[in-house]
Amino acid sequence: MAGIFKKIAEKLFKNFFKKRKDMKLGLYGPPNGGKTTLANRICEDWLNEKDAMGTVSSIAHETREVQIKNSVVIESKNGKKLTFNLVDTPGIATKIDYEDFIKEGMDEKDAKVRAKEATKGVIDSIKWLDDMDAVVVVLDATKDPYSQVNITIVGNLEARKTPVLVVANKIDLKKADIKKIQAAFPQYKVIGISAMKGQNIEEFYETLFEVAR
Amino acid sequence: MAGGLTLQFIPYGEIEHLASQKRVDKLLRLVKTDKIILLEGRLRSEEEAELIRRTMEEINDKFTGIELSVVYPESKNVAFFARVKQSFINLVLGDRRGMTIIGPANVVREIKQDPDKIQLFTKDARKR
Numbered sequence: 568m569a570g571i572f573k574k575i576a577e578k579l580f581k582n583f584f585k586k587r588k589d590m591k592l593g594l595y596g597p598p599n600g601g602k603t604t605l606a607n608r609i610c611e612d613w614l615n616e617k618d619a620m621g622t623v624s625s626i627a628h629e630t631r632e633v634q635i636k637n638s639v640v641i642e643s644k645n646g647k648k649l650t651f652n653l654v655d656t657p658g659i660a661t662k663i664d665y666e667d668f669i670k671e672g673m674d675e676k677d678a679k680v681r682a683k684e685a686t687k688g689v690i691d692s693i694k695w696l697d698d699m700d701a702v703v704v705v706l707d708a709t710k711d712p713y714s715q716v717n718i719t720i721v722g723n724l725e726a727r728k729t730p731v732l733v734v735a736n737k738i739d740l741k742k743a744d745i746k747k748i749q750a751a752f753p754q755y756k757v758i759g760i761s762a763m764k765g766q767n768i769e770e771f772y773e774t775l776f777e778v779a780r
Numbered sequence: 781m782a783g784g785l786t787l788q789f790i791p792y793g794e795i796e797h798l799a800s801q802k803r804v805d806k807l808l809r810l811v812k813t814d815k816i817i818l819l820e821g822r823l824r825s826e827e828e829a830e831l832i833r834r835t836m837e838e839i840n841d842k843f844t845g846i847e848l849s850v851v852y853p854e855s856k857n858v859a860f861f862a863r864v865k866q867s868f869i870n871l872v873l874g875d876r877r878g879m880t881i882i883g884p885a886n887v888v889r890e891i892k893q894d895p896d897k898i899q900l901f902t903k904d905a906r907k908r
């Protein structure tokens with residue numbers, strides 16, 4: 568019985584201090600979903616910094632290290648402010664083959680280095696799951712959402728009771744299908760955006776206030 | 781056996797007594813011998829993440845990772861009491877419903893997953 572009270576006290580203590588520091592907002596998802604593009608968009612919109620979170624590429628695993636931008640403040644239409652540390656994570660995958668990078672035009676040596684760094688990036692992304700206060704899961708709306716990586720990410724966030732907003736990115740592309748993503752994750756709010764073109768980005772910011780309170 | 785595939789069925793009872801780390805170790809060890817694992821039930825989501833993390837640690841020129849998929853019966857239309865009962869059973873005995881498929885990425889090219897259906901595409905054996 569004493570153990571239960573101890574656990575409750577620890578949780579209250581932890582939550583008390585959690586509210587006093589800036590919350591960590593993580594961007595998670597499979598590779599090439601547009602996490603860094605969205606992170607750059609947020610930094611450009613609210614900090615006036617261009618490409619602040621890193622470069623983007625059509626070759627998977629461009630982001631291989633966790634990137635953090637501290638103290639991002641966004642404002643809602645009714646004047647509310649939300650401050651967070653933005654954490655852009657490497658895409659989570661179950662396989663990484665250096666030969667795929669060679670097919671994209673890299674030489675063997677660079678491809679092997681990229682593959683090695685990418686595996687470390689995935690490990691870091693998984694480790695950081697414990698530290699997140701809220702997460703935006705960024706999915707490519709032109710791709711099949713029923714991949715186990717997506718389900719595992721969401722399942723882990725659910726188990727940690729981390730608030731989640733699902734973003735269906737790349738809605739500017741013809742093949743984009745937001746309804747399919749909504750059907751795959753009916754328990755979460757799904758917002759369709761184009762991080763690259765800024766399409767529907769206002770609705771994304773407004774929804775962020777609802778999710779990351 | 782050139783081009784042959786080995787599917788190994790693992791009943792949940794074979795892993796239920798193991799700690800999470802040992803479960804992941806066992807599954808990964810089997811997958812690394814180029815077997816496709818059909819596991820009764822499913823791992824906890826934390827164990828799935830651990831399986832991915834461990835897989836990343838093991839990746840090299842020959843072992844390029846895994847393909848992972850879970851077919852799981854939806855319980856949306858089940859009554860609340862039945863869901864609570866099932867959650868309790870899962871907590872005590874582990875989740876034996878559904879099926880988990882884990883294959884080595886050098887053998888399994890892709891697993892396409894719909895809520896109730898799985899399609900498994902293998903790599904051309906000559907290219908492995």
